[in-house]
Amino acid sequence: MNSLNNSVGADKVENEGMFTRFLRATEIDARLLGMIAALIMIWVGFHLYGLLVNGFGAFLTPRNLWNLSVQTASVAVMATGMVLVIVTRHIDLSVGSILGFSATSMAIMQVWILPEILGLGHPMIWVITVIFGLMVGCAIGAIHGYLIAYLGIPAFIVTLGGLLVWRGATFLLARGETIAPVDATFTKLGGGPYGAIGATGSWIVGLIACVALLGLLWQGRRKRVQFNFPQRPMWAETFLAVAGCGIIVGIVMLVNAYYWPKGIVRQYAEANNIETPVSEIFISHGFAIPVLIMLAVGVLMTFLTTRTRFGRYVFAIGGNPEAAELAGIKTRWVTVKIFALMGTLCGLSAVIASARLGSASISLGTLDELYVIAAAVIGGTSFAGGVGTIYGAILGALLMQSLQAGMVLIGFDAAMQQMVVGSVLVFAVWIDTMYRRRAK
Structure with a gap:
C-alpha cells in the first residue's frame, strides 16, 4: 500500500508543470505572485490609458510612484493590525474614526497645549505628541477589546459603535475646526522633500x-x-x-x-x-519617512506573528477558538491585546496622516476602515479565520491605493471610486472562498 502511494506521489510530481515545480522549489506563495501580477497590470493599464487618451503616461513615473508609496503608508500600517483582528474572526469598523480622534488629540496637544508649557518650537513637542497619540489609540483599542472579550459584545457592534462615537468625539474635541499648523518637525513624519x-x-x-x-x-x-x-x-x-x-x-x-x-x-x-x-x-x-515607518511596522509585525508566542496564540485562536481555550490559551486577554495593538497602529497612522496634511481636520480617516479591511482581505487574510500574512496586507494596501490613484488620474469622481473599491472587496472575498474550497 505504501509503495502504491509513493508511486502515485511520484507520478504527481512528474506530471507537474514547470511553473508548479518552480513554486514548489522556491516556496513562493502563489497568491503573492497573483497580487504582484494584478498590481503590475493595474500600473501598466493606467499608464497606457494616459498614453492613449492624453498623449503621455503619468502613472509609471518616479514622481507618481513615490507619492503612491507615501499615500499607501497610513492604510498599510493599519492593515497589518487588521490582519490579526480578522485572523481571530473579528472585525474592526472603527479604525478610521480612531485615526481621526487620535490625530485631533495630537493636533490639540502640539498646537494649543505644549507650546504654552514648553514654548513654541521646542524640540520635544513632536516626541511628546507622537507618544500621546499612540497612547490614545492604544487606550481606545483596549476599551474595545475589553467590551468584546469580557462583556461578550460582538466585535461588529462594538466597533460600529466606536465608529460613530469617536467620529462624534472628534467633532466635539475640535469644535468643528481644522487645527493647524502642527509642529514643523512633526510634519517631516508625513513625507515631502524634507520628510525623506x-x-x-x-x-x-x-x-x-x-x-x-x-x-x-x-x-x-x-x-x-x-x-x-x-x-x-x-x-x-x-x-x-x-x-x-x-x-x-x-x-x-x-x-x-x-x-x-x-x-x-x-x-x-x-x-x-x-x-x-x-x-x-x-x-x-x-x-520617504512614512514609507520607512510602514516597512519597519511590517518587519516588526511579521516577527510578532511568526516568531513569538503571542503570534502563535493569535493563529491558534483563529483556527479553532474552542480548542485554543481548552489548550490553556487566555483567549480573552489575547483579544484585548489584539485590539489594543490595532488601536496603537491607528495612532501611528494618525501621525503619518496628520503630518502629511500639516493639520488635523474632522474628516481625517473617513472611510479608511473600508480601505484597511479591503487591503487585508485582498492580501489573503481569510474571514474564516486562522489565515493571513502581514506582507500580503501591505501589498493589498498598495493595490487599493494604486486603484484609487489611477482613477483620480483618469478623472473618475469620488462616487465611482467607492463603487470600484466596494466591488474589488467583494471580488477578493469570493476569490478567497474559491481558494479555500480548492484547498480542501
Whole structure:
C-alpha cells in the first residue's frame, strides 16, 4: 500500500508543470505572485490609458510612484493590525474614526497645549505628541477589546459603535475646526522633500535590506539542516537572493530618481547660501519617512506573528477558538491585546496622516476602515479565520491605493471610486472562498 502511494506521489510530481515545480522549489506563495501580477497590470493599464487618451503616461513615473508609496503608508500600517483582528474572526469598523480622534488629540496637544508649557518650537513637542497619540489609540483599542472579550459584545457592534462615537468625539474635541499648523518637525513624519532621507540614506537602507535578506536565507538553510527539514535546491536559494536584492536595488534607484521640485531647491539654495544655478542642482528625495515607518511596522509585525508566542496564540485562536481555550490559551486577554495593538497602529497612522496634511481636520480617516479591511482581505487574510500574512496586507494596501490613484488620474469622481473599491472587496472575498474550497 505504501509503495502504491509513493508511486502515485511520484507520478504527481512528474506530471507537474514547470511553473508548479518552480513554486514548489522556491516556496513562493502563489497568491503573492497573483497580487504582484494584478498590481503590475493595474500600473501598466493606467499608464497606457494616459498614453492613449492624453498623449503621455503619468502613472509609471518616479514622481507618481513615490507619492503612491507615501499615500499607501497610513492604510498599510493599519492593515497589518487588521490582519490579526480578522485572523481571530473579528472585525474592526472603527479604525478610521480612531485615526481621526487620535490625530485631533495630537493636533490639540502640539498646537494649543505644549507650546504654552514648553514654548513654541521646542524640540520635544513632536516626541511628546507622537507618544500621546499612540497612547490614545492604544487606550481606545483596549476599551474595545475589553467590551468584546469580557462583556461578550460582538466585535461588529462594538466597533460600529466606536465608529460613530469617536467620529462624534472628534467633532466635539475640535469644535468643528481644522487645527493647524502642527509642529514643523512633526510634519517631516508625513513625507515631502524634507520628510525623506535622500539618496545616500536610501542606499544605506537598501544595503541593510540586502544584507538582512541574505542573512535570513542563510539562517533558514542552517535551521533546516539542524532540524533535518527538506532543503531548497541551491538554484532556488540563489534565485531568491538575486531576485530579492535586485528588487531592493531597483526600488532604491526609483525613489532616488525623483528629485526635489525646483521651487524647493531654490529655497534650499537661498537658505544655505549655495551659488550653484538651480537648474544644475538635483537633490533626490530617496525613501520617504512614512514609507520607512510602514516597512519597519511590517518587519516588526511579521516577527510578532511568526516568531513569538503571542503570534502563535493569535493563529491558534483563529483556527479553532474552542480548542485554543481548552489548550490553556487566555483567549480573552489575547483579544484585548489584539485590539489594543490595532488601536496603537491607528495612532501611528494618525501621525503619518496628520503630518502629511500639516493639520488635523474632522474628516481625517473617513472611510479608511473600508480601505484597511479591503487591503487585508485582498492580501489573503481569510474571514474564516486562522489565515493571513502581514506582507500580503501591505501589498493589498498598495493595490487599493494604486486603484484609487489611477482613477483620480483618469478623472473618475469620488462616487465611482467607492463603487470600484466596494466591488474589488467583494471580488477578493469570493476569490478567497474559491481558494479555500480548492484547498480542501
